[in-house]
Amino acid sequence: MKYQFIFSNRLRILIIEQLGSAIRLGARPAINGDVVTQTLPKIPGTTPFDGEQARKGYRLNKMCYSFNSAANRAEFIENEEAYMSKFGLNEQQKAAIRARCVLDLIAAGGNAYYLAKFAGIFGLDMQDIGAQQTGMTKPEFQAKLRAAATT
Amino acid sequence: MAQLVGGLATSHIPAIGGAIHKGLQQDAYWKPFFDGFPPIRKWLGRVKPDVVVIFYNDHGLNFFLDKMPTFAVGAAERYDNADEGWGIPTLPPFKGEVDLSWHIINAVTEQDFDLVTCQEMLIDHACTLPLKLFWPGECPVSIVPICVNTVQFPLPSARRVYALGRAVGEAIQSWDSDKKVAVMASGGLSHQLDGERAGHINKDFDLKFIDSLLTNPEWATQFSIHDLVEKTGTQGVELLMWLGMRGALTSNSASVRKVHSNYHIPISNTATGLLALESAGPF
Numbered sequence: 001m002k003y004q005f006i007f008s009n010r011l012r013i014l015i016i017e018q019l020g021s022a023i024r025l026g027a028r029p030a031i032n033g034d035v036v037t038q039t040l041p042k043i044p045g046t047t048p049f050d051g052e053q054a055r056k057g058y059r060l061n062k063m064c065y066s067f068n069s070a071a072n073r074a075e076f077i078e079n080e081e082a083y084m085s086k087f088g089l090n091e092q093q094k095a096a097i098r099a100r101c102v103l104d105l106i107a108a109g110g111n112a113y114y115l116a117k118f119a120g121i122f123g124l125d126m127q128d129i130g131a132q133q134t135g136m137t138k139p140e141f142q143a144k145l146r147a148a149a150t151t
Numbered sequence: 152m153a154q155l156v157g158g159l160a161t162s163h164i165p166a167i168g169g170a171i172h173k174g175l176q177q178d179a180y181w182k183p184f185f186d187g188f189p190p191i192r193k194w195l196g197r198v199k200p201d202v203v204v205i206f207y208n209d210h211g212l213n214f215f216l217d218k219m220p221t222f223a224v225g226a227a228e229r230y231d232n233a234d235e236g237w238g239i240p241t242l243p244p245f246k247g248e249v250d251l252s253w254h255i256i257n258a259v260t261e262q263d264f265d266l267v268t269c270q271e272m273l274i275d276h277a278c279t280l281p282l283k284l285f286w287p288g289e290c291p292v293s294i295v296p297i298c299v300n301t302v303q304f305p306l307p308s309a310r311r312v313y314a315l316g317r318a319v320g321e322a323i324q325s326w327d328s329d330k331k332v333a334v335m336a337s338g339g340l341s342h343q344l345d346g347e348r349a350g351h352i353n354k355d356f357d358l359k360f361i362d363s364l365l366t367n368p369e370w371a372t373q374f375s376i377h378d379l380v381e382k383t384g385t386q387g388v389e390l391l392m393w394l395g396m397r398g399a400l401t402s403n404s405a406s407v408r409k410v411h412s413n414y415h416i417p418i419s420n421t422a423t424g425l426l427a428l429e430s431a432g433p434f
Contacts, residue, residue, distance in 0.1 A: 040377045045348030046385060048377075050304040054216055065215045067236045103347070112345035112385065113210040113302055117236035125166065126420045130349040141350060148352035149416035 049111045057109020060097075063087035064114035073121050102133050153251075153326040155403050156198045157410070157430050158396045159191065160336035160364075161284060162423040163207070163277040168239035171283055180418075187413025187425040188284055194410045194427060195285060200333035202248045203292045204255070204319060205278055206312075206395035207337040208301040210235065212275035219303050220267035222315060224259075225296040226252035230274045242279045248293040251326055255295060258322035264315055272296065281337045292333075301338070301389050309379065310372040312391045316398025324403050336396035338389025340414075341382070342421035351384040352422045357414065360390060361424055365409055368397045386421075393426070406431040 047053065054061075063084065066072040076083040084094050096104035100122070105115055119129055131141035167184075170176065176185040212235050214220065228249055232242045256268055278296050286292065297319065300306055307315075316334070323332045340360065343351040363370035371379075371394060379388045400407055410427035417423075 043348070043377075043381045045346045045351075046343070046380065047346055048304050048380060048385065049302065054303050058216060061216055065211050068212060068234055070234060073236065102345070106345055111211075111216075111302065116344070117211065120237040123238075126344055129344065130420050133345070133347060133349045144350050145352065145417040145420060148350075148354055148422065151354060 047106050053109050053111070055109070057093075057111060059088045059090070060093040060105070060109055061111050061114040063089065064110070064118045067117040067121060076121065102129055153202075153323055153328045154331050155320060155323050155399070155430055156200050156331050156333050157407070158334045158336070158400050158426075158428045159203075159281070159285060160393045160396055160424065160426040161281045162339055162418070162421055162425070163280050163337045164419045164421055164423070165235065165237050165239050165276050165280075166419050167280050167284070168242075168276055171280075171287075172240045183415040184413075184418050184423055185284075187411070187415070190411040191425070191427040192285060192287075194429070195333075198333075198429070199331060200292055201330040202251055202295065202332045203282070203335050204251070204295045204297065204323065204332060204399070205281070205335045205337060206297050206299060206316070206392040207274075207277040207281075208389055208392065209298050210275050210277060211302070213269075213273040214298070214300075214302070216303060219300055220298070221300045221307050222264065223267040223269055223272070223298040224252060224256050225269050225272040225274075225294075225298075226256060227270055227272055230272055230278070230294065230296065232275070232279045233273050235275055239276065242283065245274065245279065245282065245290060246293040248295050248330075250328070251323070251330075251332070252295045254326045255297075255319055255322045258325060259315070259318045262318040262321075264318060272298075277337045281335060285335075297395070299391055299395065301386070301391065304376070306376045306388060307391070308372075308376060309374055309391060309394055313369065313372050313394045313398040316395035317402050318398075319395070320399030320402030323399065334396045334399040336392035336394075338392035339383070339387055340390055340422045340424040341384050341387040343384030344386055344420060346385070348384070350420055351387075352416055353383055353387070354414075354416065354422065356382050357422050357424060360393070361412055361414065361426060364393065364397045364426065364428070365407065368394075368401055393424075397428075400428060400430055403430055 093108040096108045131138045170181050175181045227247045230245045340357040341353040407428040408431050413425040415423050
């Protein structure tokens with residue numbers, strides 16, 4: 001068994017060998033050929049918009065980007081289902097759009113900057129969006145923001 | 152040679168556009184934000200920059216995920232603003248400073264920065280609103296916009312943006328012109344729009360960061376993008392722009408003088424920061 005770990009900012013490979021009933025522990029520097037899948041610690045409640053998200057959410061974000069145009073916003077309002085199909089959204093993305101659920105939209109690959117244009121169609125501002133994602137009422141969310149000023 | 156007179160930095164929020172449009176500057180909610188600007192406008196009225204080089208991040212007006220440059224420099228005669236989808240009023244076009252654009256592009260590429268150049272470029276609220284905040288009337292300056300990717304990871308590191316800023320500052324000062332140039336940052340400070348952590352604000356970090364730009368400008372370059380997201384939020388990383396601005400000033404002056412600063416929580420979901428720095432003089 002081999003496990004990787006970081007020690008003093010240098011990637012090391014941890015070696016665990018079972019010899020009969022004994023376990024031998026060792027370590028050596030990583031070398032070419034080691035399979036290294038370094039992952040950064042997860043930040044709670046946060047989904048960095050990386051390559052994986054960008055691939056997953058491309059069509060959803062492309063649709064939201066189209067909402068820069070008033071004509072496109074009107075077309076979406078006129079027939080949501082047809083508009084979503086035109087952009088080739090998958091079922092997960094369509095369901096998240098129908099539900100107006102920001103957390104589901106992020107899970108489906110949505111990016112905050114483009115999703116904001118979708119929210120804008122319904123006249124929702126960033127505090128509405130924040131309240132929805134944190135499960136608060138808008139006044140509760142506003143109070144949370146104000147509280148950050150006094151800490 | 153052109154003279155680099157100082158640097159400006161402010162947060163940008165679409166709602167500011169609506170507040171200016173409706174004349175809400177003295178409204179109780181907006182006053183603590185807008186009241187930061189008059190002392191800086193007074194200073195600007197004295198130093199009278201002709202050109203502003205602006206570090207900002209596009210929010211899906213000019214760039215989409217089909218082509219996402221890390222650093223893009225505008226080289227247009229004119230920059231149009233356009234509908235961003237939120238109903239904030241579209242502002243009239245801004246005048247470009249094309250000679251300086253190409254001088255920066257040439258000089259900075261010579262310093263091993265690989266840029267995207269844009270002879271047509273829509274500028275969004277992040278570029279237009281700070282100009283409106285610092286010059287509420289007719290805009291007296293021409294601009295060179297420098298767009299830094301904060302949309303799609305990987306983002307350029309704090310260290311890299313600071314170095315880019317430094318190269319831009321050197322380019323400004325080797326520009327064969329008698330014009331006065333200021334650098335500007337538009338972005339931050341701590342905020343997060345998305346996820347269960349939406350509304351994240353880090354006052355301690357923000358205040359330390361503003362202070363570091365006076366006393367120890369490279370302080371924030373020690374942090375990785377992951378660190379900055381953890382500390383300041385997914386959109387807090389826009390503070391990269393402030394490092395670009397500050398890096399530019401480092402190129403001509405051993406120290407800077409603070410003209411004015413302001414910090415207020417919250418506007419929309421954002422901790423807003425404001426700073427003006429004057430170059431204390433050549434080495």
